[in-house]
Amino acid sequence: MSELTRLTGVGPKRLKALESSGIRTLRDLVYYLPRRYVDRTRITPISSLQEGMDAFLAVDIDSATVIGTRLVVQVSDDTGSLELVFFRGLHYLKQALSPGKRISIAGPVTHFRVFQIVHPEWEELAEGQDARGGILPVYPMTEDMEEARVDHKLLQRLALETLEKFTFSDPLTPEERTYLGGLHSEISVLKILHNPSTLTEVGEAMQEIKLRELWPLCLKRAIAKRDRIGKGRVFPAQPEAEKVVRTALPFNLTQGQEQVLGQIGEALERKAQFAGLLQGDVGSGKTAVVLLAALRVLAAGAQTALLVPTEILALQHFRTVAPLLEKAGFTAALLTASTSNEERSSMLEGLKNGSVSLIVGTHALFSPDVLFKELRFIIIDEQHRFGVEQRAAMTAKGIEPHVLFLSATPIPRTLAQSIYGDLEMITLAEKPPGRLPIKTRLVPADKQADMLEFLKKEVEVGNQIYWVVPRITASSVPVKVPPEKGSDQEEVAAVESTFKRLRAAGKWRVEAVHGRMSSVDREKALSAFRSGECRVLVATTVIEVGVDVPAANIIVVEGADRFGLAQLHQLRGRTGRGQAQAWCFLLLPKDGIPEETLERLREFASTEDGFKIAELDLRSRGAGSLDGTQQSGFGVLRYTDFLEDLELINGLGGKAGEWLDKL
């Protein structure tokens, strides 16, 4: 029996409506907070309505007519008339809102030929009753609630009744409440929110609710941070090994790389387990930096694991890193799902006895039989591709390991701090020298033939092209195949049709890669592309993460409107690594795209600054679009918004640390 039935007026029907809206306990109920409030202290005459205002009115009902799927209710006062429009609950509303009745209504005013309010809050007024009252809370309403006649008034009454009748133990101690700035008790703050006397009061109370939501999370982070102190092995610089590898590198490190390497080095020298996030725009040269940092660990006889999200990337890293390490006398190994059993078992042996110093691997590294002699350093590339548990599983294989996350999706510093508050932030801003800006162009459907001619000429003079087709989600295409296979098969089909089209279009060798290929075939295609034998590579976004072929200086993105900007930035970052002018062509669909999307793509085309693009992306999609948000360890926040409440989150992070010190 649900505890909610202990409240007056909650029968089976309402109970069901509440439960289906996520309210299962009394606690859920009191935390089901109003979405907004209507100030009923002043009545607005219809004649002074303005579009966009949140109005409160007292009116007479003149007519109520169902037109198609809408119910249109004509109302008036002494000064004019107004339309109310409803899309849900028509049946009930048609009866309840019968002509001749007097009602009070509230809601945002829109103008569509005439003034309208869509789904206003309303209440019937008795003969001669003054409509005015206090502040009315407006709760999020679901269709189930409307059907069960659970309205704002009822939700308010139930919440207040609960807060009167039952006791809740406040998760915050009185000391914590004082420390956090003299917060109300939990019950008082909830009472304010369900029944405020002024709107100012609401703002303050809401701030307290956010604090209450964030505090335990910030404490958890602060504890994790504190727990790392005094742990982890100290790794001093290893100048000799470093010199060997630096000499073997085909370039000198940039100032930026040197600085970042210095920061990581310092962190490895501290008597504390290091947990850091290296943010560096795509192509900024993070690999060389982490390799040099790892040398400290290897030369001291301990091991390093480099975890990457795709096989392609693993292989590429392995190919870069292994020969360099060999020169310095260390053995690297590569473990992926396609590693043969034989190789795998000898590799596992090598990891256990310590003869393998560094392992590059994909998810294959999580397997329980992958065990290390002394794993002390874990580098997680493209960190957002891994879940919290996966990262934890990896860490569990080490001995108080230092962990460095790599991210190529830069985000503004304050935001990074709020999302990754427990990590030390290291930023690689500069890019290797001598790179020309990438020219980005939007290509409407009728200009694609021209582009193709241009591409052919470019290929003749030695250029190479990535041609990306979007991942098609099952919902965006008519389902012709069983849904569980849908997206994948559609994607393969898209790759194949583009592949055929391009092969027919010119005298060039075209290869294709997609997620459904065997790794042998994929590697064949990629190595033909890498060597330049093949000039055009058709691919899904499998190439998005980290593929590095400097001679490929052109990227074409089909259905560019379907990608997020951060992802486009990653894709574009595949080019611009060689000496030649790089191009990025964003193909637009035939049937036109919303102006807003077009504007977004134009802005993208005008900048290569990863931080700026991240901000654009955030603005258009909200913080929820950030892969990192879910991975912040904060989970889904109900009352707090990562973007709007940045200052609050960051401030509280600091306070949590100080609080622990005081205990």
Ligand code: ADP
């Ligand atoms: P990311 O930061 O995206 O992982 P990579 O480490 O893959 O970047 O490096 C991108 C490219 O830049 C590689 O081809 C790499 O060899 C090259 N590179 C890295 N550092 C330098 C440098 N200091 N000078 C010139 N080229 C560099």
Ligand code: MG
């Ligand atoms: Mg990389």
